[in-house]
Amino acid sequence: MDEARIDDFEDMFENAPCAYITLLPNGRIQRVNKTLLGWIGHTAEHMGGKRFSDFLNMAGRIYFETHIAPLLRMQGSYDEFAIDMVTAAGEPLQMIANAREGRDAAGKALFTRLALIKATDRRRYERELLQARDVAKTNLESERETSELREQFIAVLGHDLRNPLASISAGARILGREAKSDKEHQVIAMLETTVLRMAGLIDNVLDFARGRLGGGIALDRNASKLLEPVLHQVIDELRLASPGRLIEAEYAIDVPVDCDRSRIGQLVSNLVGNALSHGSSNEPVRVRAVTEDGLFRLSVANDGEPIPEAAMAKLFEPFFRGEVRASRQGLGLGLHIAAQIAKAHEGRLTVSSTREETCFTFVMPLRQRSQDHVRHEHQS
Amino acid sequence: MSAIERNNVHLGGSGGRSMIFAHGFGCDQNMWRFVEPAFASEFKTVLFDHVGAGGSDLKAYDKEKYSSLTGYADDVVEIGRELGLADAVFVGHSVSSMIGVLAAQKAPGMFGKLVLVGPSPRYIDDGDYFGGFTEKQIDELLQFLDSNHMGWSVQMAPAIMGNPDRPELGQELTNSFCRTDPDIAKAFARVTFKSDNRADLGKVDVPTLILQCSDDIIASRPVGEFVNRAIPNSEIVFLEATGHCPNLSAPDEVVAAMRSFV
Numbered sequence: 203m204d205e206a207r208i209d210d211f212e213d214m215f216e217n218a219p220c221a222y223i224t225l226l227p228n229g230r231i232q233r234v235n236k237t238l239l240g241w242i243g244h245t246a247e248h249m250g251g252k253r254f255s256d257f258l259n260m261a262g263r264i265y266f267e268t269h270i271a272p273l274l275r276m277q278g279s280y281d282e283f284a285i286d287m288v289t290a291a292g293e294p295l296q297m298i299a300n301a302r303e304g305r306d307a308a309g310k311a312l313f314t315r316l317a318l319i320k321a322t323d324r325r326r327y328e329r330e331l332l333q334a335r336d337v338a339k340t341n342l343e344s345e346r347e348t349s350e351l352r353e354q355f356i357a358v359l360g361h362d363l364r365n366p367l368a369s370i371s372a373g374a375r376i377l378g379r380e381a382k383s384d385k386e387h388q389v390i391a392m393l394e395t396t397v398l399r400m401a402g403l404i405d406n407v408l409d410f411a412r413g414r415l416g417g418g419i420a421l422d423r424n425a426s427k428l429l430e431p432v433l434h435q436v437i438d439e440l441r442l443a444s445p446g447r448l449i450e451a452e453y454a455i456d457v458p459v460d461c462d463r464s465r466i467g468q469l470v471s472n473l474v475g476n477a478l479s480h481g482s483s484n485e486p487v488r489v490r491a492v493t494e495d496g497l498f499r500l501s502v503a504n505d506g507e508p509i510p511e512a513a514m515a516k517l518f519e520p521f522f523r524g525e526v527r528a529s530r531q532g533l534g535l536g537l538h539i540a541a542q543i544a545k546a547h548e549g550r551l552t553v554s555s556t557r558e559e560t561c562f563t564f565v566m567p568l569r570q571r572s573q574d575h576v577r578h579e580h581q582s
Numbered sequence: 583m584s585a586i587e588r589n590n591v592h593l594g595g596s597g598g599r600s601m602i603f604a605h606g607f608g609c610d611q612n613m614w615r616f617v618e619p620a621f622a623s624e625f626k627t628v629l630f631d632h633v634g635a636g637g638s639d640l641k642a643y644d645k646e647k648y649s650s651l652t653g654y655a656d657d658v659v660e661i662g663r664e665l666g667l668a669d670a671v672f673v674g675h676s677v678s679s680m681i682g683v684l685a686a687q688k689a690p691g692m693f694g695k696l697v698l699v700g701p702s703p704r705y706i707d708d709g710d711y712f713g714g715f716t717e718k719q720i721d722e723l724l725q726f727l728d729s730n731h732m733g734w735s736v737q738m739a740p741a742i743m744g745n746p747d748r749p750e751l752g753q754e755l756t757n758s759f760c761r762t763d764p765d766i767a768k769a770f771a772r773v774t775f776k777s778d779n780r781a782d783l784g785k786v787d788v789p790t791l792i793l794q795c796s797d798d799i800i801a802s803r804p805v806g807e808f809v810n811r812a813i814p815n816s817e818i819v820f821l822e823a824t825g826h827c828p829n830l831s832a833p834d835e836v837v838a839a840m841r842s843f844v
Contacts, residue, residue, distance in 0.1 A: 227831065228797070228824040228825075229797070229824055229825055253797070253799075255799055259722065259726075260715070260719040260722055260723060261719075261722045261723040261725070261726030261727070262726070263799055264723050264775075264799075264800060265608075265723070265726065265727070267798075267799060267800050267825060267826040267827070268606070268607055268608030268609070268676070268800065268826065269608040269609075269760070271825055271826070271827060271830075271831070272608065272609050272613055272760065272827045272830050273609075273760055275827065275830035275831055276612055276613070276615065276760070276830065286726070311831070
């Protein structure tokens with residue numbers, strides 16, 4: 203081999219680190235460099251005068267004729283296209299190419315020059331990327347379907363559980379009218395407690411499923427109706443269902459609260475239910491609902507062991523269940539739903555827990571919703 | 583949306599009759615840039631992009647409709663109706679030759695003459711019929727289009743960036759012509775190379791000119807001769823031009839042959 207010389211242009215062409223091909227306007231090969239001959243395994247004599255497409259695989263031929271050749275004619279150059287040549291041994295020679303057309307003054311094509319680099323690894327990598335993308339797409343699709351099915355199942359299950367529960371509730375009421383002994387009354391009271399608790403659980407499951415299905419917690423706000431009677435009713439029911447437990451309630455609701463009253467009822471029910479489960483059984487649960495400083499504030503407090511530090515962070519996450527005796531074990535959705543209801547009202551549910559007291563507080567802004575709306579409309 | 587908007591129709595020229603140009607697979611209406619001006623003084627000229635190509639409305643792409651050449655022919659007829667074309671010259675390149683053959687059947691009277699540049703009624707060999715390709719080779723092509731996404735992505739840069747209203751972002755494009763949506767192009771390739779319109783050729787009842795290139799590997803001479811035999815009132819002109827796109831590589835020869843025909 204001759205010694206390499208830095209200013210040898212013949213060498214720069216022949217042994218360039220890329221392949222060169224010059225084509226005549228009729229698509230036939232005028233010249234190729236040694237680099238290409240080395241890659242492809244043909245002689246210069248064999249390639250000269252043949253069509254460039256003769257050295258492409260069939261796909262490459264069609265692609266060249268339908269895409270590259272017309273583009274070259276129109277814009278004079280075409281960069282970064284993939285093209286597969288075929289070696290003398292019949293192996294694919296995968297390449298990336300740039301092409302330029304040489305033209306006369308009138309714009310007529312005189313020749314086309316191609317510079318090609320081997321791109322076997324790169325092409326494989328690109329193919330793998332494409333495959334990975336397709337796999338990811340498929341997986342995501344099936345994952346989405348599964349989770350949707352699961353949540354739909356929960357929604358249907360929750361719905362179907364309500365009917366038998368309604369029968370049990372009705373049955374207990376009929377029996378209650380005819381009950382004579384204390385024992386009978388006790389059993390029926392227990393039945394009603396369980397029904398109430400179960401109805402609450404089902405509501406939470408349904409809300410949870412609905413939230414996950416994208417519906418979120420829908421509100422039916424109404425500021426013109428009073429909130430207090432709803433709170434009364436919820437707490438009375440809880441009292442009835444929890445014989446032997448004291449629930450103290452204090453109301454100071456002086457201005458209308460623009461909220462979904464049954465949702466707030468559900469929130470209170472969930473918080474009081476939680477306090478009854480976790481609080482000390484010989485101390486009262488204290489409920490306080492007030493309007494002050496432009497806020498509606500509702501707190502539910504109980505005595506007993508404080509909530510462990512570790513549990514505080516997860517308290518409002520779905521399916522979080524604290525340490526509690528098995529009979530009182532819920533799904534772990536009550537606080538999560540309560541927090542979601544708070545959020546839907548643009549409010550917040552917070553908790554403080556000390557040796558003295560554990561207190562959940564819901565705060566929401568009291569806003570003149572309808573008036574805001576009217577003012578906004580006037581502005582716009 | 584009208585077909586005129588959907589297919590990015592451009593009108594030019596003036597004269598008593600109309601000439602409509604349909605581009606082939608892999609390109610858009612730009613491929614007629616050297617031919618159309620030659621007829622603009624005698625004809626009203628109509629250029630358009632098939633849905634999926636060039637400046638067409640990609641949202642109008644309907645898998646079902648465009649799963650056969652009939653869908654594309656319907657578009658041509660719609661454009662013709664909106665423009666009130668009658669006795670017009672239809673000039674179709676490559677796959678659009680067959681689209682023209684179908685359109686002429688669907689709308690009698692709309693086209694008075696057909697010019698078919700590099701036509702092929704079927705690309706895949708079938709018994710005694712020579713199409714030039716085996717089934718396997720066509721499948722290979724379709725696979726190659728799948729993997730040649732680099733070329734595609736360069737072409738589609740403006741669409742990917744989603745800034746059609748900021749054309750300056752497209753200036754750095756390597757290729758400003760013949761942009762194609764890659765997915766649609768793949769589907770179009772499938773429809774094109776798997777089509778079989780041999781039975782439609784005999785139904786052509788208007789004078790037809792076939793322009794046959796030398797050395798065209800997509801639509802070779804025996805295919806052009808088959809088309810010539812099958813279309814009753816047809817003549818074939820063998821061009822010296824090589825390759826598959828004489829309208830770009832040898833426009834003068836194409837124009838001369840067309841002129842003596844129309």
